[in-house]
Amino acid sequence: xxxxxxxxxxxxxxxxxxxxxxxxxxxxxxxxxxxxxxxxxxxxxxxxxxxxxxxxxxxxxxxxxxxxxxxxxxxxxxxxxxxxxxxxxxxxxxxxxxxxxxxxxxxxxxxxxxxxxxxxxxxxxxxxxxxxxxxxxxxxxxxxxxxxxxxxxxxxxxxxxxxxxxxxxxxxxxxxxxxxxxxxxxxxxxxxxxxxxxxxxxxxxxxxxxxxxxxxxxxxxxxxxxxxxxxxxxxxxxxxxxxxxxxxxxxxxxxxxxxxxxxxxxxxxxxxxxxxxxxxxxxxxxxxxxxxxxxxxxxxxxxxxxxxxxxxxxxxxxxxxxxxxxxxxxxxxxxxxxxxxxxxxxxxxxxxxxxxxxxxxxxxxxxxxxxxxxxxxxxxxxxxxxxxxxxxxxxxxxxxxxxxxxxxxxxxxx
Numbered sequence: 391x392x393x394x395x396x397x398x399x400x401x402x403x404x405x406x407x408x409x410x411x412x413x414x415x416x417x418x419x420x421x422x423x424x425x426x427x428x429x430x431x432x433x434x435x436x437x438x439x440x441x442x443x444x445x446x447x448x449x450x451x452x453x454x455x456x457x458x459x460x461x462x463x464x465x466x467x468x469x470x471x472x473x474x475x476x477x478x479x480x481x482x483x484x485x486x487x488x489x490x491x492x493x494x495x496x497x498x499x500x501x502x503x504x505x506x507x508x509x510x511x512x513x514x515x516x517x518x519x520x521x522x523x524x525x526x527x528x529x530x531x532x533x534x535x536x537x538x539x540x541x542x543x544x545x546x547x548x549x550x551x552x553x554x555x556x557x558x559x560x561x562x563x564x565x566x567x568x569x570x571x572x573x574x575x576x577x578x579x580x581x582x583x584x585x586x587x588x589x590x591x592x593x594x595x596x597x598x599x600x601x602x603x604x605x606x607x608x609x610x611x612x613x614x615x616x617x618x619x620x621x622x623x624x625x626x627x628x629x630x631x632x633x634x635x636x637x638x639x640x641x642x643x644x645x646x647x648x649x650x651x652x653x654x655x656x657x658x659x660x661x662x663x664x665x666x667x668x669x670x671x672x673x674x675x676x677x678x679x680x681x682x683x684x685x686x687x688x689x690x691x692x693x694x695x696x697x698x699x700x701x702x703x704x705x706x707x708x709x710x711x712x713x714x715x716x717x718x719x720x721x722x723x724x725x726x727x728x729x730x731x732x733x734x735x736x737x738x739x740x741x742x743x744x745x746x747x748x749x750x751x752x753x754x755x756x757x758x759x760x761x762x763x764x765x766x767x768x769x770x771x772x773x774x775x776x777x778x779x780x781x782x783x784x785x786x787x788x789x790x791x792x793x794x795x796x797x798x799x800x801x802x803x804x
Contacts, residue, residue, distance in 0.1 A: 393727070400732035403704060411736065414700040417693025418740025418780060419747055422773045425683045426748025426766065427755065432679025433764025434756035439671060448532045449488075449626035451636055451663045453481075453643055457656055465670070469495060471606050471618035472652040480646070481624060484638045486631040489526040492619035494604045496520040497571035501596070503557045503564070508594070518553060518594040520568060522604035527597075527623055528584060532664075538562035538582030541599055547578035550586045553594035568596065576603060611651045618652075636661055683769075693740060694780045701733050701788035705795075712795045722793040729789035730782065737781020741774045748773075 404411045455468040471494060481490045498520040501508040508517040525540035527533065528548060541548055554560050560580065567577045578598065586592065598604075600617075608618040626635035640661045643649060649659055662670070705712075712725055749765070756763050 393731070396724075396728050396731040397735070399728060400735055403708075403732055404735060410700060411739075414696045415693070415736050415740035415743070417696045418690060418737060418777060419693075419744040421688075421690035421693050422741055422744025422777060423747035423751065426745055426769060426773060427752045428679055428682040429766035429769045430749065430752025430764055431755055431759075431761075432675055432682075433766055434752075434759070434761035436672060436675045437764055438759075438761040439675070448530050448664065449629045449632040449635070450530060450532055451624050451626070451632070451639065451661055452621060452667075453624065453639065453649075453659065453661050454621040455649075455653060455657050456660050457654075457658065465674070468654075468657055469620045470653070470657070471608055471620050472649040473619045473622050474608065474610055474616045474648040474652075475618070476610065476616060477643070477647045477649055478619070478622065480642060481622065481639060484635065484642070486627050486635045486638070488625040488627045489524070489529075491524045491526045491623040491625075492600065493521055493523045493527075493621045493623060494600070494606055494619040496522055496568075496598070496603065498568050498596075499571055500569040501566060502569075503560060503566040506557050508556060518556070518596065520570075520596045520598060522598050522600045523623075524600060526625070528582070530625060534585040536583050536585050538580065541581045541597070543579075543581075544599055544602060545576075545578055546581040546599070548582045548584050548597040549580055550584050550592070550595045550597075552592055553596065554583055556594045608652065610648050616648075632663060636663060690776065690780060694784045697733055697736050697740075697781060697784035698788060700736070701729060701785050702791075704732065705729065705788050705791055709795060716795075725795075726789040726793040729793075730785050733785020733789070734778060734781040737777045737779070737784070738774075740780070741777020744777065745770050745773050 453473065455470050455472065456465045457468050459466045473492060475492075478490050478492050481487060498518070499509065501518055525542065528535055528540040535548075536551065538548075549560070557566070560566070562580050562582060564580050565577055566580070567575055569575050576598075578596070584597070586595065604617065604619075606618060607615050610616050624635070624639055626632045643659050643661065647659075653659060715725065753763055
């Protein structure tokens with residue numbers, strides 16, 4: 391039997407039971423559609439996250455502490471003050487370093503501006519956060535000063551654009567008061583507004599000078615008491631010297647620094663450039679999308695069972711037709727080909743509509759989230775391949791069973 395004849399007969403059988411065929415392919419459509427949706431969401435989130443930093447060529451790196459999360463994958467940034475003032479001064483001595491800007495968090499509980507109040511200031515878990523750093527971090531191109539200038543006095547502060555929106559119309563030159571957890575109240579004059587959005591979570595933040603506001607200290611391995619920070623930003627003199635600078639910083643923090651001795655055993659000190667951060671986030675997003683896609687793909691098993699079930703029904707319903715075909719010369723191969731083609735068509739239909747449904751709902755989801763649309767071409771090809779595979783596997787045994795039907799018994803079948 392020619393393949394075109396098998397396709398014609400199979401298509402006639404499918405269209406002859408439209409509702410049953412639609413319900414049969416629904417499992418495959420849902421499974422593949424869900425996978426495509428998750429891949430579109432993952433690609434859109436990744437593109438949105440990295441859009442603001444992907445083209446940056448600032449020779450900047452961050453030294454921070456990371457740990458494995460308790461119940462998942464990826465990494466967890468540890469806010470632990472282990473980078474001492476001695477470490478900062480030693481890093482400044484590296485020949486190709488332009489500046490070293492330590493960073494430490496202040497435990498703030500309330501911010502007051504005119505009639506507005508923000509409470510619970512603790513970074514991501516609160517309404518705002520207060521970070522102590524140096525004015526150097528605002529001099530590069532990584533962050534953009536949209537108004538004013540970096541702080542130059544003890545009572546000046548830089549705020550990010552998110553905080554200006556939270557406070558409703560705050561401007562350079564305005565004053566606000568921050569109440570700290572230790573009972574201190576500090577009044578600051580806004581010297582500038584910075585766009586510090588690098589694509590990730592971006593809470594309202596106040597940036598203040600380290601001196602005299604940051605007072606956290608630790609006991610160093612030598613037994614002295616020194617100011618210590620939770621992370622350090624380092625800028626190389628140029629893009630050309632970035633790699634050598636990173637190697638020198640890595641060697642110091644891993645072998646000679648106080649931080650190496652102060653950190654917990656299950657924590658890790660990492661030195662990351664912008665490219666390193668991009669690679670790390672991309673890996674995490676890909677893993678997460680793959681994990682969710684794997685869960686969604688379980689419905690493909692249900693879809694394959696549905697196709698197998700309908701093929702068994704089709705074999706039973708067409709037993710007499712099989713007998714007639716064998717009586718007029720059809721071989722087992724012809725019968726097997728007929729039912730395999732039918733199940734394959736069902737699988738392809740499920741794959742094609744699954745891709746369309748997935749792209750449609752994916753586009754709707756990323757549009758609502760304000761992310762760019764990402765077309766996962768590799769997963770679309772995989773989805774079509776899986777649809778074909780599901781059709782073949784699901785129809786294999788029913789086709790083999792139909793091919794084994796005895797023509798005499800089949801002709802007696804009513």
